[in-house]
Amino acid sequence: MKPVVDYHTLPKRQILCVDMKSFYASCAALARGLDPMTCHLAVVANLDRPGSVVLAASPALKKDFGIKTGNRLFEIPDDPRIVIVPAQMNMYLDVSVEITRLFSQYVPKENIHTYSVDESFLDVTGTEKLWGSATEIAEHIQAEMMETFQLPCAIGIGPNMLMAKLCLDLEAKKKGIAEWTYDDVPNKLWPVSPLQEMWGIGSRIERRLHRMGITTVGQLAQFPLEKLEKAFGVMGNQLYYHAHGVDLSELGAPILQGQISxxxxxxxxxxxxxxxxxxxxxxxxxxxxxxxxxxxxxxxxxxxxxxxxxxxxxxxxxxxxxxxxxxxxxxxxxxxxxxxxxxxxxxxxxxxxxxxxxxxxxxxxxxxxxxxxxxxxxxxxxxxxxxxxxxxxxxxxxxxxxxxxxxxxxxxxxxxxxxxxxx
Missing domain, CATH: 3.30.1490.100 (DNA polymerase, Y-family, little finger domain)
Structure with a gap:
């Protein structure tokens, strides 16, 4: 029997997932007096190795030259407009710490989870009387980030960590700020394909799902739970509920609870x-x-x-x-x-x-x-x-x-x- 997901019984928090756009490249550009959005800049792991990986590329470099994270140094065109710089990890970490201090102006530190050097989750539930709606808080943070650091960011908003992250990756990175609710699951989450666009599904899991005839998140959501659990164990249970936008993990805990490796x-x-x-x-x-x-x-x-x-x-x-x-x-x-x-x-x-x-x-x-x-x-x-x-x-x-x-x-x-x- 297929389980019924009753969204009325699920927690409806206000979670922000904040991502700094091309963070390494933006920091490197500002350190050199360049505009992060218009300059052509690549951050490379080791300038002495032609095969060294590109760690970050500015938006203009991605758009105009097709160079993005994961490319190699030898693939960057020999063009005078392009600035190639080495990674400065200590500087990026210092800026990340200062950004976290900015977040603490809006919520207590226990409501902040630094997911990576350039991405954080904020639980703004209950702060409406101070700052307004979640979208208004996101607008405040985005504006203050530009005013204080001259750094662009994108913010996804959702009722849990998973939905906030999915909203960020699938919509907010294009729009700047976006919000998903449980009502958006059928129209925004279920059409997602290829499956790797769904946060938490890697290439190996995608291949196994393809062999089961599953190519979209919607098909995953409608697939029999018992068959997923038989094929993937605990992970099958979580794949099923994540395809419905369900995530009960606490802020700071791994989103894939029970799938820790x-x-x-x-x-x-x-x-x-x-x-x-x-x-x-x-x-x-x-x-x-x-x-x-x-x-x-x-x-x-x-x-x-x-x-x-x-x-x-x-x-x-x-x-x-x-x-x-x-x-x-x-x-x-x-x-x-x-x-x-x-x-x-x-x-x-x-x-x-x-x-x-x-x-x-x-x-x-x-x-x-x-x-x-x-x-x-x-x-x-x-x-x-x-x-x-x-x-x-x-x-x-x-x-x-x-x-x-x-x-x-x-x-x-x-x-x-x-x-x-x-x-």
Whole structure:
């Protein structure tokens, strides 16, 4: 029997999702006395590497030259109008902090969730007598952002975090400010296609949904819930209700409650032809994934591992998963599973990208101890102690020996901010 979604019983909050347009590029333009909306500017990760990725492009550069985030440095035309600058992560973080201070003039800090350096959620429910409607508050914030920082922004408004985010991505980024209510779900959300335009649906889930005959959000909303749950587990339940615009998560919690995963993906700085060097990088990345899980007090049962091969050997790759009997956040446990998948699927080609994910998450405190591994609790506690040392003295205070080899990347990455050199 198909569940009936009764919107009258759902919370109707006033959530703003604020996105700074081309944030890195806008900050870089203003620092150089340029107009963020009219200049042709690209922020690039590393100016010394032709293959370095474009982190941000100004609106005019996107429009006039077709260069956008994800392009490579060598793809930028040799045109005197184009300004190419390196990333200045410390400056972007400083501006982001000041923007959060601006938000705090409208709502208490507990009503602000900084989703990323350039995107935030604000719960303005109950502030109508002070600032007016949610749309009026959005207009105030947008105007003050321009007056104070000369930075453009777009704001989506919705009754929950999910709807606010969808409104931002699918309408407000074009209009500046837009609001969606539950009444808009059939007309604005259900026609969405391709499915990847729906926040929270990636390429792998989209492919699986296509194989089930689902190509629009509306078709997802009308698909039998029990079949989605059979195919995707808990995620199937959430896909169904998100397709109806339903999200009961609290501000600051992951929008995909119950779908939490801890992942790390790394494009290597060079081709890795030696399998032993690949193992070194995998061990470093397992350490990072395990640390993220421990910091959240979580453990996971499913490890996903993938390799992408260099274009010099034909490209392609694999991505496979394996589920353990007991959830873990111990580095060695995750690494052992990755190595099992590595030996099973690796075809000895040159590697350029490594991806690792820990999912099927549960509370760490609820994980049962193994009767057959006396050292399990010691390994778990050791991980937390190492995390405390790194948090206090820096991420490079404790590194594995492999990080000091020519294959290691952790020592290099410890000097970065947001994955890029700080300036």
């Amino acid at each position: 801890f992942a790390k993906s790394q494009i290597l700085l060079r081709d890795y032809a030696d399998p032993e060097e690949v193992r070194y990088v995998v061990l470093e990345m397992c350490e990072e994934v395990a640390k993220r899980a421990r910091m959240s007090g979580k453990a996971g049962r499913t490890v996903s591992f993938g390799l992408s091969y260099s274009d010099t050997t034909g490209g392609g790759g694999f991505y496979r998963s394996k589920t353990m009997d007991i959830a873990t956040n111990v580095t060695q446990d995750i690494f052992d599973v990755c190595m099992q998948l590595f030996h099973q699927f690796y075809d000895h080609r040159v590697v350029r990208k490594v991806s690792i994910s820990l999912s099927n998450i549960e509370e760490d405190e609820a994980v049962q101890l193994s009767l057959f591994d006396d050292n399990r609790e010691k390994k778990r506690n050791l991980g937390y102690v190492m995390d405390e040392i790194r948090n206090k003295y820096g991420s490079d205070a404790l590194l594995r020996a492999v990080s000091y080899t020519k294959a290691g990347t952790a020592l290099h990455r410890s000097k970065l901010v947001g994955g890029h050199f700080a300036e």
